[in-house]
Amino acid sequence: MAALKQKISEKTVERLSVYRRHLKELQKKGKTRVYSHELAQIVAGTPAQVRRDLMQVGGNGCSSKGYEINLLSDEISELLDYPEKQNVALIGVGNLGRALLGFFSGSRENFDIVATFDNDPDKCGRIICGRRCYNADQLKKIVGEKKISTAILAVPAEAAENAVKDLIDAGVKAILNFAPKHITTNSNVFIQTIDMTMALEKAIYFSHKNTYAKESQHERNRKNYQSTF
Amino acid sequence: MAALKQKISEKTVERLSVYRRHLKELQKKGKTRVYSHELAQIVAGTPAQVRRDLMQVGGNGCSSKGYEINLLSDEISELLDYPEKQNVALIGVGNLGRALLGFFSGSRENFDIVATFDNDPDKCGRIICGRRCYNADQLKKIVGEKKISTAILAVPAEAAENAVKDLIDAGVKAILNFAPKHITTNSNVFIQTIDMTMALEKAIYFSHKNTYAKESQHERNRKNYQSTF
DNA sequence: CTCTAGTTGTGAAATAATGCACAGCGTGAA
DNA sequence: TTCACGCTGTGCATTATTTCACAACTAGAG
Known part of the structure; x- marks a missing residue:
């Protein structure tokens, strides 16, 4: 120890x-x-x-x-987990949101997506992939009730900033942001942005650079790991 | 300069x-x-x-x-782009793959997803989100024909390793991997893994640590940016 | 029991990434 | 024209991260 x-x-x-x-x-x-x-x-x-x-x-x-x-x-x-399973919310139930819901479902020991939110009235109230979809204005209430600590953000870039504000206001402690928009806060909330566009642009960039930038085997191995994200 | x-x-x-x-x-x-x-x-x-x-x-x-x-x-x-628009392939047209297809569509100046691949016969031959879906065994042929330099990998973890082998064999120069499996190669191919599970676990981890680890404003700002990926 | 091969834990060195701080310059006001 | 302000470009210090390299240890062979 x-x-x-x-x-x-x-x-x-x-x-x-x-x-x-x-x-x-x-x-x-x-x-x-x-x-x-x-x-x-x-x-x-x-x-x-x-x-x-x-x-x-x-x-x-x-x-x-x-x-x-x-x-x-x-x-x-x-070290990584907590005694209690952590409750997670998904914000934005578009194509990406639903795909993430599927991706993160299955037998997870340490967390559980327990609610989803959207502001499309057609989606609200329905059950999507086994999770109830709430209207966005219910956020604070549900986050409190269900003790949701972490949120996955899958809304359009334009909506990301306000969504983050709302989430922080609702008491969420960490946000995994998939919107192509970097957001900062002066609160203690942890924001992790997965910038897929950036990642693809980076891959494309190095796709060519690599070809005429021979390196040692070891260097190459390191290169291949990359940020992992 | x-x-x-x-x-x-x-x-x-x-x-x-x-x-x-x-x-x-x-x-x-x-x-x-x-x-x-x-x-x-x-x-x-x-x-x-x-x-x-x-x-x-x-x-x-x-x-x-x-x-x-x-x-x-x-x-x-x-600096980042190339004179010619880069052709990109999507491997794996499941829920996540289709969501990514949507996400990366729209007016992109520097790249274009020009083909998708899957080994589900039901999907092959169809047009998905405007892109023809090919059978996986066509990979090498199409990659060559369409001069595809980069691939987005959205297959299940079990299939990832072989898919990477095939892609490298087909001549792809960079891979953006969404499968929760880290893969290395000794070729010059650039592999960037977006490990969403890891990202969520990390977010959950820091969701709590942050609360009782007060830091300076500046430190916090830095924390909030994070790897961005 | 002894010796060898192979692994861990870790101090210290090396490398990479970031931040500081200031010289130099352009701008706009007087 | 002159001056003060505010910003860029950058050498250097600082911090973070990785790697080296070796002592200590364990297992297994002989």
């Missing part, structure tokens, strides 16, 4: 999430132990980086046997 | 894309000039950082008048 409550960097949190998902796959395959260099491959990092990350969750690797998968997975979960 | 062909960092490329989109909005509003501190707000960075980024594209800000929006936008485009 080395690193209790030591502030964990965002990058590390991101990687821990990726490690954990991979660990669960390994569990399914019946593996019981894993080495740092195996996990390193997943995130295209170095074994040293993986070990450092894992130290933050109480690094209990065993020399020459590596890490015990079950234990490690549990430890990561203890 | 300070920085011609100087290697531009990924972070900078990301921000340039964001700047450009904002510049185009400003253009629509009729603004003609912009200051570094205005752009800094957008990405929750510092003016110095913005100026550094812009220097890479030929920094031609004018003392006390700031940057000329039209010129700056064009210069960023010259």
